Amino acid sequence: MRRLSTFVAPYAIFMVILVILPLVIMAQYAVFDKEGQFTLHFLLSFTNEEILNTFIYSIGVAMETTILCILLGYPIAYILSRKEMGFPAHLITFFILPMGVNMLLNTFALVAVLDVLHIPLGTTALVIGMVYNFLPFMVQPLYNSLCKIDSNLIEAAYDLGASKITAFFKIVVPVSIPGIVSGVMMVFMPTISTFAISELLTMNKVKLFGSVVQASIGSDMLNYGAALSIVMLLVVVITQVLLKDR
Amino acid sequence: MGRSQDYIIQVRGLSKRFGSRSVLHDVEFGIRRGEFVTILGPSGSGKSTLLRIIGGLEKPTEGSIIFDGKDITSMPAEKRPINTVFQHYALFPHLNVYENIAFGLVMKGVDKQQQAERIAEVLQIVGMQGYENYDVRKLSGGQQQRVAIARAIVNKPEVLLLDESLSALDHKLRKQMQRELKAMHRQLGITFIFVTHDQEEAISMSDNIVVLQEGKVQQIASPSEIYNHPSNLFMANFIGENNIIKIQVLDGQKIFLLGQSVEADTNRFMAGDTAYAVIRPEDVLISDATSEEFPWKGVVCSSDFRGVYYETFVQTKTGEILQIRQDKEYETGTSVGIGVARNDLYLVGAEA
Ligand SMILES: Nc1ncnc2c1ncn2[C@@H]1O[C@H](COP(=O)(O)OP(=O)(O)O)[C@@H](O)[C@H]1O
Numbered sequence: 001m002r003r004l005s006t007f008v009a010p011y012a013i014f015m016v017i018l019v020i021l022p023l024v025i026m027a028q029y030a031v032f033d034k035e036g037q038f039t040l041h042f043l044l045s046f047t048n049e050e051i052l053n054t055f056i057y058s059i060g061v062a063m064e065t066t067i068l069c070i071l072l073g074y075p076i077a078y079i080l081s082r083k084e085m086g087f088p089a090h091l092i093t094f095f096i097l098p099m100g101v102n103m104l105l106n107t108f109a110l111v112a113v114l115d116v117l118h119i120p121l122g123t124t125a126l127v128i129g130m131v132y133n134f135l136p137f138m139v140q141p142l143y144n145s146l147c148k149i150d151s152n153l154i155e156a157a158y159d160l161g162a163s164k165i166t167a168f169f170k171i172v173v174p175v176s177i178p179g180i181v182s183g184v185m186m187v188f189m190p191t192i193s194t195f196a197i198s199e200l201l202t203m204n205k206v207k208l209f210g211s212v213v214q215a216s217i218g219s220d221m222l223n224y225g226a227a228l229s230i231v232m233l234l235v236v237v238i239t240q241v242l243l244k245d246r
Numbered sequence: 247m248g249r250s251q252d253y254i255i256q257v258r259g260l261s262k263r264f265g266s267r268s269v270l271h272d273v274e275f276g277i278r279r280g281e282f283v284t285i286l287g288p289s290g291s292g293k294s295t296l297l298r299i300i301g302g303l304e305k306p307t308e309g310s311i312i313f314d315g316k317d318i319t320s321m322p323a324e325k326r327p328i329n330t331v332f333q334h335y336a337l338f339p340h341l342n343v344y345e346n347i348a349f350g351l352v353m354k355g356v357d358k359q360q361q362a363e364r365i366a367e368v369l370q371i372v373g374m375q376g377y378e379n380y381d382v383r384k385l386s387g388g389q390q391q392r393v394a395i396a397r398a399i400v401n402k403p404e405v406l407l408l409d410e411s412l413s414a415l416d417h418k419l420r421k422q423m424q425r426e427l428k429a430m431h432r433q434l435g436i437t438f439i440f441v442t443h444d445q446e447e448a449i450s451m452s453d454n455i456v457v458l459q460e461g462k463v464q465q466i467a468s469p470s471e472i473y474n475h476p477s478n479l480f481m482a483n484f485i486g487e488n489n490i491i492k493i494q495v496l497d498g499q500k501i502f503l504l505g506q507s508v509e510a511d512t513n514r515f516m517a518g519d520t521a522y523a524v525i526r527p528e529d530v531l532i533s534d535a536t537s538e539e540f541p542w543k544g545v546v547c548s549s550d551f552r553g554v555y556y557e558t559f560v561q562t563k564t565g566e567i568l569q570i571r572q573d574k575e576y577e578t579g580t581s582v583g584i585g586v587a588r589n590d591l592y593l594v595g596a597e598a
């Protein structure tokens with residue numbers, strides 16, 4: 001046991017300095033004003049109608065992005081995971097590759113593509129950009145989890161009288177739920193806090209919750225930004241807890 | 247082949263290629279209603295592929311599957327009155343024991359009440375009452391096996407396919423499951439097609455055995471027929487421990503065996519043919535003296551006690567070594583006379 005704890009030590013230090021300490025500092029900013037007075041003012045400002053609307057709108061965009069990523073990503077991941085369909089195995093790399101490129105670069109590239117396609121920047125462009133950036137994060141866990149499904153399982157369903165469609169919805173989808181859950185975590189949670197994508201693709205017209213946080217920190221309203229970040233963190237934690245036992 | 251209506255399943259001229267690789271080659275046989283048939287063959291011989299084609303999970307390249315007189319070659323798996331117990335059970339991990347077994351019934355639209363009755367019935371047959379709500383992933387191999395059988399038989403298939411169903415179980419459990427499977431077969435009265443690479447299992451369980459090797463049927467016969475009358479050289483090597491000696495067929499019911507001309511049943515051969523004499527170790531006679539009954543002479547190489555008999559190896563003058571099982575011990579180095587009764591000399595050709 002002693003040995004094991006030696007190995008754990010660097011991680012513990014890492015956790016304290018890079019995770020716990022920033023959280024404490026952030027919490028401190030959120031509940032104390034510039035004079036060092038304790039106040040709930042900043043946290044409560046969340047109920048401000050404009051902020052609340054932005055928040056709800058951001059959750060909406062995140063949900064839309066997540067659902068579109070599932071709808072687009074699932075068929076790709078499924079087809080590529082079934083070896084018997086005969087697609088080359090490395091084809092999956094093309095769908096996952098964009099993950100390795102910085103999101104800002106992806107988005108700049110997309111702006112150019114949208115221009116060529118005559119799609120105006122705005123809310124539609126925003127959703128396209130979100131899906132474009134986050135799709136690989138959905139495809140990867142879905143693909144991994146679908147690959148683990150033994151094709152005998154699907155054949156057993158046929159053998160017991162299931163059609164292809166029934167076998168897909170009664171066996172493949174339920175068995176791949178862990179993959180769907182990790183995909184949702186990988187997409188939904190980060191989309192809540194994005195700001196650069198929305199700024200670039202809507203020419204700053206649409207404000208997401210992440211943009212508000214970024215803006216307030218950028219304009220010396222640290223306490224305010226910290227309070228909003230705490231709220232965002234709560235959403236992420238709640239999502240995580242809700243999804244965890246699936 | 248007999249009249250076609252005798253058979254519940256007929257496999258006709260079946261070939262299967264994966265790309266350029268030929269896995270089944272002109273396979274042809276029939277299975278009678280209610281039989282326990284085993285497809286026996288070494289690993290990679292095409293047993294699973296054959297079973298999958300019968301079950302509808304694979305399409306043959308050539309040939310057809312006839313079920314009860316009707317061609318079902320292009321009928322999809324879900325429509326066939328055939329169910330499979332998969333090699334690694336393939337239980338649905340997100341469903342419990344009850345839901346796994348209910349799957350086929352739900353697909354058929356059987357009402358809940360009837361589902362419950364039939365599931366209770368099959369749980370009883372496989373000895374898994376009380377396990378309805380268990381997580382299938384937490385069951386032992388033997389229990390998963392039973393659930394897989396229950397999930398298949400609850401649909402009252404006319405034919406049950408079992409792919410190496412017992413191979414993953416340990417020896418003791420395996421013997422027990424063999425007996426139970428036989429009992430289930432009698433109780434259900436349906437046709438079982440069982441796949442195994444284990445000869446002993448095939449011989450002890452089956453009414454008929456189809457021996458497959460490299461995608462070709464080597465012999466289709468009852469266990470005793472296969473044991474006593476192997477159809478060709480492969481079968482003689484494959485089944486049991488036999489002395490196999492190359493011979494020449496002579497005129498007038500005679501063969502040239504180990505340097506001597508002796509009488510044998512040569513009806514299936516022509517004078518001048520090369521063939522193989524198959525002699526079981528227990529059928530080789532051995533004597534201290536030489537006489538007319540013991541036309542060959544040899545020297546004892548070894549003689550070891552094996553519990554109920556002595557296993558003796560004798561080298562003949564022609565250099566062949568014969569394996570002999572008799573209840574007497576012979577001293578190494580002694581000269582002996584060797585004989586085989588005419589009826590114990592069985593001839594096979596190189597091909598079927
Ligand atoms: N889907 C497939 N694609 C290519 N080759 C296959 C496929 N299925 C089986 N084979 C090949 O066919 C041969 C027979 O396989 P199989 O029927 O599983 O044999 P057995 O069950 O007797 O071990 C093997 O060499 C195997 O590699």
Ligand SMILES: [Mg+2]
Nearest residue numbers: 293294295410
């Ligand atoms: Mg097999």
